[in-house]
Amino acid sequence: MGNRLGTRTLTFSRGPRITSRYTLVGPREGKGPYALDFHEILADDSLGQKTAEKTERLMLELAIAKTLEQHDTSIDELHFLIAGDLLNQITTSCLAASTHAVPFIGIYGACSTFAEALGLGAVLLQGDFAEQVLIGTASHYQTAERQFRYPIELNVQHIRTNQVTVTGAAAAILSFADRGPRITHATFGTVVDMGLKDPHDMGSAMAPAAFRTIKEHLADTGRTLADYDIVLTGDLGRQGSKMLRLLLEREGFEGLERLQDGGSQIFGDWQPVGAGGSGAACVAVMTLGYILNALESAKAKRVLIVATGALLSALTVLQGESIPCIAHAIALEQ
Amino acid sequence: MQYLIAFLVGGAICALAQLIFDTAKCSSAHILVGLTCLGAVLNGLGLYEPFQEFAGAGALVPVMGFGSSITTGMISEVKRLGWEGLFTGAFEITGLGLAAAVVFSSLLALSSKPHR
Numbered sequence: 001m002g003n004r005l006g007t008r009t010l011t012f013s014r015g016p017r018i019t020s021r022y023t024l025v026g027p028r029e030g031k032g033p034y035a036l037d038f039h040e041i042l043a044d045d046s047l048g049q050k051t052a053e054k055t056e057r058l059m060l061e062l063a064i065a066k067t068l069e070q071h072d073t074s075i076d077e078l079h080f081l082i083a084g085d086l087l088n089q090i091t092t093s094c095l096a097a098s099t100h101a102v103p104f105i106g107i108y109g110a111c112s113t114f115a116e117a118l119g120l121g122a123v124l125l126q127g128d129f130a131e132q133v134l135i136g137t138a139s140h141y142q143t144a145e146r147q148f149r150y151p152i153e154l155n156v157q158h159i160r161t162n163q164v165t166v167t168g169a170a171a172a173i174l175s176f177a178d179r180g181p182r183i184t185h186a187t188f189g190t191v192v193d194m195g196l197k198d199p200h201d202m203g204s205a206m207a208p209a210a211f212r213t214i215k216e217h218l219a220d221t222g223r224t225l226a227d228y229d230i231v232l233t234g235d236l237g238r239q240g241s242k243m244l245r246l247l248l249e250r251e252g253f254e255g256l257e258r259l260q261d262g263g264s265q266i267f268g269d270w271q272p273v274g275a276g277g278s279g280a281a282c283v284a285v286m287t288l289g290y291i292l293n294a295l296e297s298a299k300a301k302r303v304l305i306v307a308t309g310a311l312l313s314a315l316t317v318l319q320g321e322s323i324p325c326i327a328h329a330i331a332l333e334q
Numbered sequence: 335m336q337y338l339i340a341f342l343v344g345g346a347i348c349a350l351a352q353l354i355f356d357t358a359k360c361s362s363a364h365i366l367v368g369l370t371c372l373g374a375v376l377n378g379l380g381l382y383e384p385f386q387e388f389a390g391a392g393a394l395v396p397v398m399g400f401g402s403s404i405t406t407g408m409i410s411e412v413k414r415l416g417w418e419g420l421f422t423g424a425f426e427i428t429g430l431g432l433a434a435a436v437v438f439s440s441l442l443a444l445s446s447k448p449h450r
Contacts, residue, residue: 156362157355198359 003126006220009187016125018118018332019177020071021292022063023285026141026167029277032267037289038168039066045141045167052142053087059169060085060096060138067134067171078102078173079130082120084113084137086144086165086280093136102134111235112189112309113137114170114284115328119186121174122330131175138169139279148199148314161201162274163237163263168281170288181295181303185221185331189213191311193324199317202325203240203263203275206308209325210236211247214306217329218253225255229300232291234283234307234327235263237275262286283307295334305330336390343392351396366397373401378409403427 005011023038030041042059049055060083068075081100083093084107097104109116117135124130142152144165150156158164174183192209210233218224225231225248236244241261248256262283263276287305294300308327317323351365360368376382382402386393393399404424411423425432 154362159356200359 005185006216008190008216009185009220010119010123010126011185012122012126012183014126014176015182015184016122016174016176017178017180017182018172018288018292019175019180020067020073020173021171021180021288022066022070023170023289024059024063024066024168025281025285028141028164028271028273029166029168029266029285032271034266034286034290037293038285039289042167052140052146053092056085056087056092056138056140056143056169057095059140059167060092060136060171061099063138063169063171064096064100064134064136067136067173071173071175071177073132073173075100075102078132078134080105080121080124080133082107082117082133082135084108084117084280086110086113086139087147092138092143096136096138109307109326109328110309110311111139111278111280111282112307112326112328113280114287115234115305115307115330116188118172118174118183118305118330119188119328122183122186125174125176133174134171135174136169136171137280137284139165139167139281141165141167141279144279148312148317158272158274159200160274161198161203161237161239163202163235163276163278164267164273165279166235166266166277166282166285168279168285170281170284172288181292181332181334183330184333185217185329187213187217187220187329189216189327189329191324191326193322195322197317197320197322199312199323201239201275202278202310202312202323203235203237204243205240205323206234206310206325206327207236207240207243207247209327210234210240210244210306210308213327213329214244214248214304215251215253217304217306217331221331225253225258227255228258228302228304228331230260230291230294231258231304231306232283232286233259233261233263234305234309235276235278236261236308237263237278239275240308291332295332298334301334303332305332339388340390340392343389344395345392347392347396347398369397370401370404373398374405375401377402377405400428400431403431 085092121133196205407426408423411419
């Protein structure tokens with residue numbers, strides 16, 4: 001068990017790295033404050049496809065293709081493809097994977113999917129089960145609205161705590177090549193259910209999960225928040241971020257100024273998006289865009305990604321179940 | 335003056351519904367059904383008609399007016415047919431509006447694309 005630290009954290013001594021990456025976002029994300037950090041901004045969010053589901057699949061395929069191209073790797077040289085998304089039976093990922101003859105591990109972690117993929121990919125590399133792993137995820141505003149809330153056509157008003165699903169896709173290759181940031185630790189979270197039931201305020205439901213994972217990660221590694229230049233939570237949104245700060249403050253954690261939130265920041269204050277962004281692509285494009293650029297340009301040396309996910313389904317909400325939530329933490333170093 | 339009253343009353347009903355939507359944890363469907371039922375019940379108690387006379391279109395156009403029309407139709411059909419009127423009366427007056435909604439929205443769905 002030499003690769004474990006404390007109760008939950010995994011360490012990757014062999015130094016798997018993110019050696020290639022590609023992010024692609026929709027037009028609304030492209031008007032946000034991090035537009036310059038993304039590799040591609042789509043001019044329209046349909047890509048000429050007949051349905052938004054087809055668009056989401058195409059976005060993921062494009063991200064995968066561009067990542068491979070940048071890495072100068074062909075798909076046959078990959079040992080695994082790990083992908084997930086928000087749709088029923090993760091169909092976006094399954095359909096995208098069907099075009100490649102590479103072993104596919106489909107995962108679901110709602111908006112935490114990307115961190116789950118990153119952690120699993122690093123485990124496969126550390127365990128010498130693979131030399132190159134491709135990870136990817138995608139989400140689309142319209143498909144997620146239809147899946148979890150109401151069809152766009154119904155034109156339902158948004159309320160203040162609602163988050164807007166990010167339209168985007170991201171893919172990355174993890175390998176031992178000599179470039180890109182190292183994945184040093186992964187802390188897979190436990191499912192936390194505080195009994196919250198409001199699907200229009202998922203930030204508040206997810207904050208306790210983020211809190212628990214951060215607490216466990218710091219205890220396992222003996223680090224403080226201040227040991228990280230940035231601690232990026234996935235998509236708690238403005239509401240959830242406020243709650244996480246309260247929880248951390250109450251237990252006397254220091255270095256709260258290092259906290260940032262992908263969901264709160266991906267859109268600007270001037271954009272009408274309720275409490276911010278969410279969706280599987282949110283933390284993925286923010287990490288592979290903004291965070292990796294910061295690491296590459298030495299603006300940050302060590303970063304903790306805490307991707308949160310609300311593990312609800314449209315059915316469980318209607319049946320009055322509470323929302324189980326999860327958060328996975330991944331530590332990246334320059 | 336009539337126009338002003340209709341505008342203010344109709345607006346007030348909508349503003350109230352918006353207030354409920356914003357503060358209470360309910361969906362637009364809850365509001366829709368709630369107001370329809372409220373209109374039906376008020377009319378059944380004989381309260382909606384005086385209100386309608388006062389506010390005109392302001393009371394008729396919001397969905398509460400639809401609810402009241404259901405009751406009006408039922409009452410008149412019950413008087414004419416007896417208990418069967420409870421079943422035939424609901425759509426006696428509202429049938430026009432419902433059929434028009436179905437026909438025109440079908441036609442529009444054929445000719446235009448929903449907003450993305």
